[in-house]
Amino acid sequence: MQKTLLVAGLALLLSTIGYIQNQQSVDEVSMVYEGFKQKFQKTYTSAEEAYRRSVFEQNYAKILAHNADPTQTYQTGVNQFTDLTQDEFVASYLTYTPPEGWQPSDEEVVQEGAEPNDSVDWRSQVRIKNQGSCGSCWAFSAVGAVEAFYKIKKGQDHNLSEQQLVDCDTTKSKGCDGGYPDIAIKYIASHGSQTESAYPYKGVQQSCKSSTGSVKVSGVSNIAKSGLQAAIKDYPISVCVDATNWSSYKSGVFSNCSKNINHAVLAVGYDASGNWIIKNSWATSWGEKGFMTLQAGDTCGVTQMAVKAI
Ligand SMILES: *[C@@H]1O[C@H](CO)[C@@H](O)[C@H](O)[C@H]1NC(C)=O
Ligand SMILES: *[C@@H]1O[C@H](CO)[C@@H](O)[C@H](O)[C@H]1NC(C)=O
Numbered sequence: 001m002q003k004t005l006l007v008a009g010l011a012l013l014l015s016t017i018g019y020i021q022n023q024q025s026v027d028e029v030s031m032v033y034e035g036f037k038q039k040f041q042k043t044y045t046s047a048e049e050a051y052r053r054s055v056f057e058q059n060y061a062k063i064l065a066h067n068a069d070p071t072q073t074y075q076t077g078v079n080q081f082t083d084l085t086q087d088e089f090v091a092s093y094l095t096y097t098p099p100e101g102w103q104p105s106d107e108e109v110v111q112e113g114a115e116p117n118d119s120v121d122w123r124s125q126v127r128i129k130n131q132g133s134c135g136s137c138w139a140f141s142a143v144g145a146v147e148a149f150y151k152i153k154k155g156q157d158h159n160l161s162e163q164q165l166v167d168c169d170t171t172k173s174k175g176c177d178g179g180y181p182d183i184a185i186k187y188i189a190s191h192g193s194q195t196e197s198a199y200p201y202k203g204v205q206q207s208c209k210s211s212t213g214s215v216k217v218s219g220v221s222n223i224a225k226s227g228l229q230a231a232i233k234d235y236p237i238s239v240c241v242d243a244t245n246w247s248s249y250k251s252g253v254f255s256n257c258s259k260n261i262n263h264a265v266l267a268v269g270y271d272a273s274g275n276w277i278i279k280n281s282w283a284t285s286w287g288e289k290g291f292m293t294l295q296a297g298d299t300c301g302v303t304q305m306a307v308k309a310i
């Protein structure tokens, strides 16, 4: 009898501890969720709230599990995308589609002229911007390439307009539904770019307000797969990548990807191991203050479609 009581008492005690621990983690998730909504100014309709919270909770659980795995080379974290499903993230943000008939090449190429322990880092020379929920990565990649060309080659600091490209460069590109960095750089070569303050970013496609601008480049030049590292020595390069698994990236060396190119960014350096330093257009809240480290080689297809402003 006494033994039964003891067992029952013990069971009650254990379940109480379990309850308290559960309550603590529920409260912790609530706190993180409320902090997330505040930080990213998320407002949901009451019909949407429960759904967004459940998506957030699932993503948050994946983030914690990923970060607890000591074999991972990169860490994940909460950012503006944590309330989106994978499908929603891909549909709104990864709008780049390669030209028709284009296929990634599988051969791994050796970077020409790469010296051991060589490294280049242009992070302090570039701006992290935010494309918002408009598929305009192509415009940010192109403007990033032109701004960096001016800053590093000519010593001129220009904050240029992505919105002008979204609105006006419409021969092949489709505003917020994707476009081409190389064609956008050509647009700036023939028409000139407005400044960001004169033609500010709206994150939606509008009618073209001005198809000329005072900042011009001579043109655009393709970079061979084996020449990316050498090219970055001069100044940052527009590259296209497979960003399917990038949504919760926080820090570290990333290589969890294939080569289904769907996003455009700017390669702004490489470290002593040849890992690429990438500038994204998802604000400073994403990744390493807006940047990312991609494993050396053709990770995420980074060497496949590289171009520079000249
Ligand atoms: C170059 O890098 C290798 C390995 O990455 C390291 O062992 C070596 O000490 C480095 N050499 C110099 C001069 O930094
Ligand atoms: C670029 O210029 C715009 C408009 O003047 C300004 O709001 C924005 O902060 C600038 N962006 C950066 C990253 O410097």
Ligand SMILES: *[C@@H]1O[C@H](CO)[C@@H](O)[C@H](O)[C@H]1NC(C)=O
Pocket (backbone or CB within 6 Å): 066, 072, 245, 246, 256
């Ligand atoms: C790769 O990314 C996916 C999507 O974010 C994630 O579910 C998976 O755990 C990651 N795999 C590795 C090995 O990091």
Ligand SMILES: *[C@@H]1O[C@H](CO)[C@@H](O)[C@H](O)[C@H]1NC(C)=O
Pocket (backbone or CB within 6 Å): 242, 244, 245, 256, 257, 258, 259, 260
């Ligand atoms: C995303 O991550 C998963 C899990 O590691 C991987 O199998 C898949 O190839 C990745 N997908 C893409 C398109 O990068």
